[in-house]
Amino acid sequence: MSVQIAGVASTPFGEHPGSSTRELFTDAALEALEDASLSPAAVEELYVGNFIGDLTDDQAHVGAMLADAIGAQQAASVRTESACASASSAVRSGVQALEAGDADVAVVGGVELMSASGLGEVTDALANAADNEYENEAGLTFPGIYALMAQAYLHEFDATQADLAAVAVKNYENGVSNPLAQRQEETTVERVLDSPPIATPLNLGDCCPITDGASAAVLVSDAFADEHGLETTVTFAGSGQSSDSLALQDRPDLARTRAAERAAEDAYERAGISADDVDVVELHDCFTIAEILAVESLGFFERGEGARGAVDGETAVGGRIPINTSGGLLAKGHPVGATGVAQLVEITKQLEGRHPNQIDDPSVGLTHTVGGSGASCVVNVLRTGGA
């Protein structure tokens, strides 16, 4: 029994003033269902990632709210929360429900409405992913945590701030061609280095923006696809999720993401592949340093070599291992609770051959989503095949 990706959609990412969590998610879910040629009445399970809605909207119980909003009151509905990896956890839950034979149709998605709150309020809400007593109460912000990881990395491996900036330059360039991306403009190493400091050594140009957006995917069982004549191209191949200490201070190596290493190993084993088999990747570049740590944890580069990826063009659209052809979180945007499914939407489009930055004939794609500073990580692998 395998799980097929029958339909995918994301809203445009950016600012949606006057919109709401309900409206944004409904747009994405209905478009994904239309892409799958299914109606909301077919949905048996709904798993939806949402991270800070309790704080920004004063609204919990988001699963039921969104099942109701998309016209699927009959569905079992659950909100999943693993900080910025919430939507990738939703994907896992949907896949597991189908693999267990509990259902044949699941909608997995995520939504976050961030721009309506002030920058301070959003920064405060996002900080809930960190350890409250040991990190937030000390005045350590989220960019600050990644800045500490960046400083440790730059010291240990002799990389430079310009190497970090090269990640932003590459991902911004990819975002230019993505009509759904929040930032559709190029940048330069100089511009990143000259942008205002946020938490040294990270500047504004090293940081992803505040984003409103929603994404959804329709998962169906093989049997359902056969029975209903659904033609699918993309199959879910395997998944891994792991945890690490909540606080950065408790990790023996500040410049290493162990949850990602464990999640990748598990996902590769379940998918029956190795890192060398992966053709295209969407990974969690919430800050430039995060992409460098991720490409090492995923096995695409040796430790200390990850910074070469963007500098040498190996991770560019035409490179050895294209990373974040959507523009990534840096350019596409990062509606935190939606990001994991947004990544899945992009990989599905690549494997279906309909991506704005299409690479040549990919057969295996991967998403990597991080919660907090690495205390959660989900790796999902997709492949061509279909039903």
Add this chain to the structure above:
Amino acid sequence: MQPWFVEFAERIDDGDPFYLACEECGAAALPPRSVCPDCGTQTLEERSLSGTATVAASTTIFSSIPEYADDTPYTIVIATFDEGVRLTGQLRDVEEIDRGETVAVDVESRGEDAWLVTFAPTG
């Protein structure tokens, strides 16, 4: 703040800082834990923590959460104690500090049952 952190901070304030050592595997950890993060046994014992530590990483924060927005720029340090635990705090007395330098730990009161961990160079 949680009661366990208030106790942890008050012990630093009293000049009697502590950490948790695993009697089984020797791992060092900070409260609140009953299970050793390394070996999983429940044999953590409270031990005295030295008052000085070595800077492992630091960052100067220019854009902060509302509680600290008026304090920017300020520097955050992760420092490693000889016993093996690391702690996060704000740097005092100087604006920047290099990796490997020695710092002394302290706390500042931020109101009732609210404490901020700080580090200052010993040199």
